Amino acid sequence: MDFGGRRAAGMPGCRRRSSLPFAQQINLNMKLILIYTVIAGILSGLTAPIPGTSLLLTGLEIYMLVHLARINNYKLGLKEIGYSAAAIYGLSTLLQDAALEILTFVPVIGWGAEVIVAVLFVFFLGNLANLYFSKRA
Numbered sequence: 001m002d003f004g005g006r007r008a009a010g011m012p013g014c015r016r017r018s019s020l021p022f023a024q025q026i027n028l029n030m031k032l033i034l035i036y037t038v039i040a041g042i043l044s045g046l047t048a049p050i051p052g053t054s055l056l057l058t059g060l061e062i063y064m065l066v067h068l069a070r071i072n073n074y075k076l077g078l079k080e081i082g083y084s085a086a087a088i089y090g091l092s093t094l095l096q097d098a099a100l101e102i103l104t105f106v107p108v109i110g111w112g113a114e115v116i117v118a119v120l121f122v123f124f125l126g127n128l129a130n131l132y133f134s135k136r137a
Contacts, residue, residue, distance in 0.1 A: 029071060029134070033126035036064040037119055044118035048111035051101060057118055061088050064122070065129050072133035088125075095121070 040057055047053035062085050069076045076084075099117050103110035 025134070029068065029130045032067065032071065033064070033123065033130060036060065036067075036126055037123045040122040041115055041119040044115045045111075048114045049107075051105075054101060054114075054118070057122065058085075058089055061122060061125055064126055068126065068129050069133050072130075074133045 040060055043056055043060065044054070047056065062081070065084055065088070066076060066081060099114075103114040103117070106113075
C-alpha cells in the first residue's frame with residue numbers, strides 16, 4: 001500500500017520506517033488512522049439499522065492495529081494478534097457494542113449517534129495504538 005510516495009514497512013520493495021524523519025512518521029500514521037476512521041464511519045453508516053453488525057468494526061480495528069504495528073516495525077506474531085483481538089473484542093463488547101446496539105433501536109437519531117460513536121472509538125484506539133507502537137519500536 002502506498003502512502004504519499006512511501007510504502008508500508010514489511011511489504012516487498014518498501015523502505016524502512018526508521019529512514020523517515022519523525023514529523024513524516026507522525027503524519028503518515030495519522031493519515032492511516034484517519035483512513036481507518038473514515039472506513040469505520042462508512043461501515044457504521046451503511047449497517048446502522050441492522051442489529052449485530054457492529055461486530056464488523058472489531059475486525060477493522062484488529063486490522064488497523066496490525067497495520068500500525070507493521071508500519072512502526074513492531075513485530076506481531078499470531079500470539080500477540082490473538083491477545084490483541086481478545087482484548088479489543090472484550091473492550092469493544094463492553095463499551096462500543098453495548099452503546100451501538102442500544103442506539104440501533106432508536107430510529108434515525110440513534111443511527112446517526114452510532115456512526116459518531118464508531119468513528120470516535122476507532123480514532124482514539126488508533127491513536128493509542130500508534131503511541132504504543134511508536135514507543136516500543
